[in-house]
Amino acid sequence: MSLGNVSNLGRVLDSGSFAVTVEIGPPRGPDIEALKRKINLLKGVADAYNVTDNQTAVVRMSSIAASKIILDAGLEPVMQMTCRDRNRIALQSDLIGASALGIRNCLCLSGDHQSAGASGKLKGHAGSKNVFDIDSIQLVSVLKGLRDDAKQESGDAVTHPTPFLIGAAWTPLAPPVSFRTIRLAKKINAGADFIQTQAVYDITKFKEAVARARDMGLTDRAAILPGIIVPRSAMMLEYMHKNVPGVDVPEAIIKRMAAAPKENRVAIGIDIAVELIARVIEIPGIRGVHVQAIEAEEVLPEVIKRAGLLPRP
């Protein structure tokens, strides 16, 4: 199946243009207005918008519902779907439902463990029962089966195939680093069309990881979109470096953020993000970026504009 026929993101990737995705986190309540504010802020800056699925195991509006709201506003969602909360029956049912609603991109994730609870900031539901019936790679293959063969995981038929552009995540710098390329290969072998990565700050290490993927022919078979998180403060960078698996922040970047006077912090953060994008664009095999600004989405249009990625095709 040609990617271009599936979704706008597929069309952009298929045409050889450099793709841009950003993230829209669903609200912690049925607050359509909150979503609309983000939609209005970010309209036109990306080819598709990732809608997270109860990330860090915090209850939010479902990614399907939020994706549909975004879709109705004229934006294309990348519906994220984790294996934590649904077994293969519920996953496939939701995928068919999402497909019927017109959702065309899905990012397959294992999901944060339910003990995460927003990294301890909220109570969360640490006492809940998890599912993990299938894992993220198996979810990729389930999507491929539904799309290409109109078959469920068990082999039973679905009446119509579900046209999804299939996404998967990659954390190239989490240990064991030697295995991360193999895990990427498994995701692509299972059927992933595009890959969004964990936040990249250490360009040298990331370049090496992409080179390993390129050597295995993986960059030709799936579009890799490195994650860029706009830094807000040195503290945030230090926190991510220490606590977020697979995120290595070079000291020079932390120092630069630390040296910025308070009133310039936002601007320096934007500078850093723009520079990071410029450097990943140069890496052979990279076909887009996934840009995030945690709880500060208002900076995204400027970051993407200054990176020379506007207007979107």
Add this chain to the structure above:
Amino acid sequence: MAWGNQRHMAQEKQTTCKDPRLLVLYCPRCLASPLDDNELVRALEGQGCFLQPLPCSSKVKVSHLMKLLNESADGIEILACRDQECRFLTGSVRAQGRVALARELLSHAGLEHERIGITFLSSLNKGHFADFLQAKIEGLKKLGVNPAKTSY
């Protein structure tokens, strides 16, 4: 004086009418010389302090401590060698772990964990030994008789 307070005092009087019994379980190697001073032993017993040697402090089990407190002891003090000086290498460490568990269990059961203690000693001579125990007896007197024991 409010009635509540009077009642409290009456209760207190009742529980302190008899001196509490302190049981000392000790590793003989903590002491500089064998405890062969009958006079000292008798004097201590007169104050409700009873001495019992163990082959090693690690011979104390949590079940023993509970049994003793349940039957007749008001306080138990274990005397163990200092960490690096245990003849059996890890004896003191084990005793310490068990005392910690016993105290935790007592607390959770709503009982006074202070009734069980452990002290690490090194070659304590007779004079210091008597002083040390005197202080322990005084401490236990403040805590009073164990209200949960069966025999007085």
Add this chain to the structure above:
Amino acid sequence: MIFGEQKPIEALIEKIAGHKKILIAGCATCVAECAAGGEEEVETLAPLLSMALRKKGIEISIETCVIEKQCEYEFLEEIAEKILHVDAVLSLACGIGVQALAERFKNTPVYPAVNTAALTIREQEGVWATRCVACGDCVLGETFGICPVSRCSKSLLNGPCGGTRSSGKCEISEELDCAWGLIIDRAESCGKTETLITVNKPKNWSTSSHGGPKRKERKDLKP
């Protein structure tokens, strides 16, 4: 072995407070190994409960026993006489032992004093860690002898998630190894990493507890 740990003493007091005469029944097998319900624990709990209740003004008679294997009916016969004279049993066995008692002695209330927690190995003195979840379809042959079903907090079958800490530990606890990290290490030392590129299909969970309770028969062993 089966690993269990004692319930909080307050919870036990609450359960037995209404009875006059109870039997505390330990088990000399798994729960004795993990110091939750063997002789030492029985002989600790009995006086402790007596004291706690006495302090509340409740006198209760407590008898004790330790059954060699509380999970087998044959071993329960030795307490058949004793149980006639008590009005409740506090069992320090695993959940299987508690149920064996309840099945054998239909008229006596049985309360668990232990939470049965996991199938573990004793990694070192005082440390137990999960090694199995009895999934009913062993994958150890494909995972170099390390079980991802029980030891990966997400039971992943295709490699480590992105949550592995820089220390190589699991996303949910610094105390837990990443099971896939261990599998990969062992695959590397066996020179067989290439086998890990195979995409493992979704697991058939019907052989596990998800397929319903088990009742397995062996005709050759049945009378």
